[in-house]
Amino acid sequence: MNYDRQQLLSEIVQPAQTKIVLLVMDGIGDIPKNGETPLQKANTPNFDKLAKDSDLGQTIPVLHGVTPGSGPGHLALFGYDPVKYQIGRGILEALGSNVDVEEKDIVARANFATVKNGIIVDRRAGRPSTEESGKVVQKLSSLIKEIDGVKITFYPGKEHRFVVKLTAEGLDDKITDADPQKEGKPILLTQPLTAEAKKTSEIVNKLMNQIADVLKDEERMNFALIRGFSKYPKLPQFPEVYKLKAAAIATYPMYRGIAKLVGMDVIETGSTIQEEMQTLKSVWGSYDFFYFHVKKTDSYGEDGDFDSKVHVIEEVDSVLPEIISLNPDVLAITGDHSTPAALKSHSWHPVPFMLWSKYTRKGLSKAFDEYECAKGTLGTFYAVDAMSIILAHALRLEKYGA
Amino acid sequence: MNYDRQQLLSEIVQPAQTKIVLLVMDGIGDIPKNGETPLQKANTPNFDKLAKDSDLGQTIPVLHGVTPGSGPGHLALFGYDPVKYQIGRGILEALGSNVDVEEKDIVARANFATVKNGIIVDRRAGRPSTEESGKVVQKLSSLIKEIDGVKITFYPGKEHRFVVKLTAEGLDDKITDADPQKEGKPILLTQPLTAEAKKTSEIVNKLMNQIADVLKDEERMNFALIRGFSKYPKLPQFPEVYKLKAAAIATYPMYRGIAKLVGMDVIETGSTIQEEMQTLKSVWGSYDFFYFHVKKTDSYGEDGDFDSKVHVIEEVDSVLPEIISLNPDVLAITGDHSTPAALKSHSWHPVPFMLWSKYTRKGLSKAFDEYECAKGTLGTFYAVDAMSIILAHALRLEKYGA
Numbered sequence: 001m002n003y004d005r006q007q008l009l010s011e012i013v014q015p016a017q018t019k020i021v022l023l024v025m026d027g028i029g030d031i032p033k034n035g036e037t038p039l040q041k042a043n044t045p046n047f048d049k050l051a052k053d054s055d056l057g058q059t060i061p062v063l064h065g066v067t068p069g070s071g072p073g074h075l076a077l078f079g080y081d082p083v084k085y086q087i088g089r090g091i092l093e094a095l096g097s098n099v100d101v102e103e104k105d106i107v108a109r110a111n112f113a114t115v116k117n118g119i120i121v122d123r124r125a126g127r128p129s130t131e132e133s134g135k136v137v138q139k140l141s142s143l144i145k146e147i148d149g150v151k152i153t154f155y156p157g158k159e160h161r162f163v164v165k166l167t168a169e170g171l172d173d174k175i176t177d178a179d180p181q182k183e184g185k186p187i188l189l190t191q192p193l194t195a196e197a198k199k200t201s202e203i204v205n206k207l208m209n210q211i212a213d214v215l216k217d218e219e220r221m222n223f224a225l226i227r228g229f230s231k232y233p234k235l236p237q238f239p240e241v242y243k244l245k246a247a248a249i250a251t252y253p254m255y256r257g258i259a260k261l262v263g264m265d266v267i268e269t270g271s272t273i274q275e276e277m278q279t280l281k282s283v284w285g286s287y288d289f290f291y292f293h294v295k296k297t298d299s300y301g302e303d304g305d306f307d308s309k310v311h312v313i314e315e316v317d318s319v320l321p322e323i324i325s326l327n328p329d330v331l332a333i334t335g336d337h338s339t340p341a342a343l344k345s346h347s348w349h350p351v352p353f354m355l356w357s358k359y360t361r362k363g364l365s366k367a368f369d370e371y372e373c374a375k376g377t378l379g380t381f382y383a384v385d386a387m388s389i390i391l392a393h394a395l396r397l398e399k400y401g402a
Numbered sequence: 403m404n405y406d407r408q409q410l411l412s413e414i415v416q417p418a419q420t421k422i423v424l425l426v427m428d429g430i431g432d433i434p435k436n437g438e439t440p441l442q443k444a445n446t447p448n449f450d451k452l453a454k455d456s457d458l459g460q461t462i463p464v465l466h467g468v469t470p471g472s473g474p475g476h477l478a479l480f481g482y483d484p485v486k487y488q489i490g491r492g493i494l495e496a497l498g499s500n501v502d503v504e505e506k507d508i509v510a511r512a513n514f515a516t517v518k519n520g521i522i523v524d525r526r527a528g529r530p531s532t533e534e535s536g537k538v539v540q541k542l543s544s545l546i547k548e549i550d551g552v553k554i555t556f557y558p559g560k561e562h563r564f565v566v567k568l569t570a571e572g573l574d575d576k577i578t579d580a581d582p583q584k585e586g587k588p589i590l591l592t593q594p595l596t597a598e599a600k601k602t603s604e605i606v607n608k609l610m611n612q613i614a615d616v617l618k619d620e621e622r623m624n625f626a627l628i629r630g631f632s633k634y635p636k637l638p639q640f641p642e643v644y645k646l647k648a649a650a651i652a653t654y655p656m657y658r659g660i661a662k663l664v665g666m667d668v669i670e671t672g673s674t675i676q677e678e679m680q681t682l683k684s685v686w687g688s689y690d691f692f693y694f695h696v697k698k699t700d701s702y703g704e705d706g707d708f709d710s711k712v713h714v715i716e717e718v719d720s721v722l723p724e725i726i727s728l729n730p731d732v733l734a735i736t737g738d739h740s741t742p743a744a745l746k747s748h749s750w751h752p753v754p755f756m757l758w759s760k761y762t763r764k765g766l767s768k769a770f771d772e773y774e775c776a777k778g779t780l781g782t783f784y785a786v787d788a789m790s791i792i793l794a795h796a797l798r799l800e801k802y803g804a
């Protein structure tokens with residue numbers, strides 16, 4: 001369709017008192033091992049009971065056959081065309097790490113790396129502990145503060161990762177990664193992609209040299225790879241587009257970052273599913289949309305650990321009654337993409353989607369898994385359409401046209 | 403997808419002798435009550451028999467989750483992108499009431515209303531009889547004929563409703579409704595939405611004053627609310643786009659209006675389903691596409707009258723053999739949207755679709771209801787794609803590309 005879904009929705013969205021939970025089990029979709037997917041193998045009495053009263057379907061996150069990163073996968077679920085809105089991973093990492101980003105700033109993700117004779121021998125510098133790398137970030141912070149009038153700020157991250165922020169007027173993020181992406185390759189400086197980005201590119205390359213100089217006596221963390229340069233992207237905001245006051249409950253920086261970008265309040269939470277559940281309860285009265293993110297279904301998929309993925313699904317199943325006891329008007333359960341354990345990576349497979357509300361058509365499904373979803377009442381649809389289906393069941397959309 | 407479906411179709415449409423019936427049961431889709439939808443509950447031996455030889459699917463009228471008005475719902479079924487073509491209700495009402503509308507005209511819907519001390523106390527003036535209100539329309543017609551060179555014409559409608567037409571060069575329909583939409587509110591004049599519409603807005607406001615003056619001694623019908631100002635929209639025409647000579651059999655002005663807009667001949671008919679059936683027979687030899695509209699499935703849905711909706715479905719089922727005995731090449735049975743009795747309104751739920759022809763794949767379905775359609779051979783598709791599926795089964799589309 002040749003038009004902006006969010007534009008159309010914003011014209012028919014109406015305020016309501018209804019409450020919506022969007023439970024995202026990251027990478028939930030899978031392919032079978034010994035004839036069963038993790039969703040089938042898991043013992044999930046609560047999902048199965050819910051399925052009988054729900055509408056099921058399967059989503060295509062970006063395009064059929066296209067494997068999405070977490071950014072596009074989530075943006076689509078939130079109703080943002082993931083091809084129109086392309087978000088740099090730098091900004092997601094920065095926002096999720098509570099780095100304040102202003103409009104003029106450029107942020108980027110950085111790795112400590114080990115370099116020998118100008119060749120990158122370890123892209124993660126032997127995976128230092130977060131404590132070790134934090135000290136080196138402090139060293140950088142104390143010795144590099146400004147280059148040619150551009151303020152430089154470093155933020156520590158997990159293990160080998162950190163974030164770099166450049167602050168000045170007139171910076172441009174259209175520059176290439178200062179990272180050859182592979183070990184055994186020589187150091188790579190950044191290059192401008194447009195004439196306007198020339199100055200920024202020069203500053204970053206000077207920064208690379210200064211970092212190398214500061215770190216030259218470090219044994220392993222003697223260099224840094226910097227990539228994903230990005231400015232703060234302007235996205236339509238949940239309160240404006242959907243008239244929703246939205247809370248995000250997520251434990252990983254990346255997902256907290258995406259939620260912040262779309263105008264959700266990111267709630268502090270503990271990292272287990274039970275702790276996330278307690279966080280949901282604690283803010284239930286203050287919001288009308290709750291994005292509840294479970295990371296470990298994806299992590300175990302990426303590890304190829306089929307059995308642990310099954311156990312995480314069972315853990316989520318066990319908190320489902322607590323969510324339902326909060327009495328949401330709509331409960332949507334899905335993933336941002338599939339992460340089949342056999343592939344040890346994200347994949348293009350359609351993603352299971354289940355929606356429960358008073359107004360579902362229901363009647364067709366007996367369990368929540370890939371196959372029941374493939375033949376569910378909602379059919380196969382683009383993930384970008386999930387929000388309008390959710391809003392409709394929350395009675396938050398007026399009729400379109402006379 | 404970023405292309406014009408109708409443009410593509412018009413390039414591959416070929417003439418044929420085949421005959422097509424599009425039977426629209428308005429608002430047919432529903433959600434279950436005591437475990438059954440009206441389509442499931444109804445005793446429909448003829449639908450069920452047809453289903454075994456048909457391809458079933460479910461349509462999305464506008465976008466997933468979006469509840470369509472009757473205009474967008476029908477335009478989509480006729481193959482017109484309902485977001486690209488947004489039609490004012492004024493023009494639909496006017497066309498359906500046999501008002502001749504030229505390119506320079508502006509038409510609007512009007513209600514007689516009761517006003518006290520500048521406050522609207524009854525938006526329908528106590529629902530006068532059609533005869534009563536017709537007399538008042540006559541009074542307006544005899545006393546208001548022209549304002550500042552703009553010709554004013556009034557057309558009587560049902561009960562409190564009538565239609566106003568403004569005729570002059572240079573009129574513009576971008577003006578707000580002269581109707582606060584709610585009782586207990588003060589009279590509202592129209593305002594221009596663009597600079598070009600200023601003159602039209604002034605004329606309409608003068609008209610409002612003159613109407614108030616003419617009606618000041620009426621007991622109940624002492625004012626008029628005017629809304630839905632619209633020009634005649636130019637839509638691609640059925641004979642050109644589809645090479646179809648099309649007849650519309652519909653009893654309500656709205657649907658007759660839409661049919662006229664897309665280039666169908668609107669046939670005079672009685673208002674029962676049996677009378678519509680007789681009308682179909684009487685024009686069978688003269689056309690190759692027949693739009694057959696059944697209103698009452700929607701009306702009873704809007705009333706929340708589940709059982710009466712069931713009975714209307716059974717009544718349609720009973721005329722099905724007569725349609726089939728005419729030997730159509732394609733018989734498509736669907737709705738323009740869902741109207742669940744439990745919601746008493748149009749809804750966003752996918753709409754059952756069944757297509758019978760010699761060339762269906764069939765073999766999957768045993769009855770015509772929401773669930774059989776959800777898992778049918780055609781899957782879930784946008785209603786705007788229905789026409790190409792219909793044309794294909796009527797062997798009216800050439801191969802695309804070499």
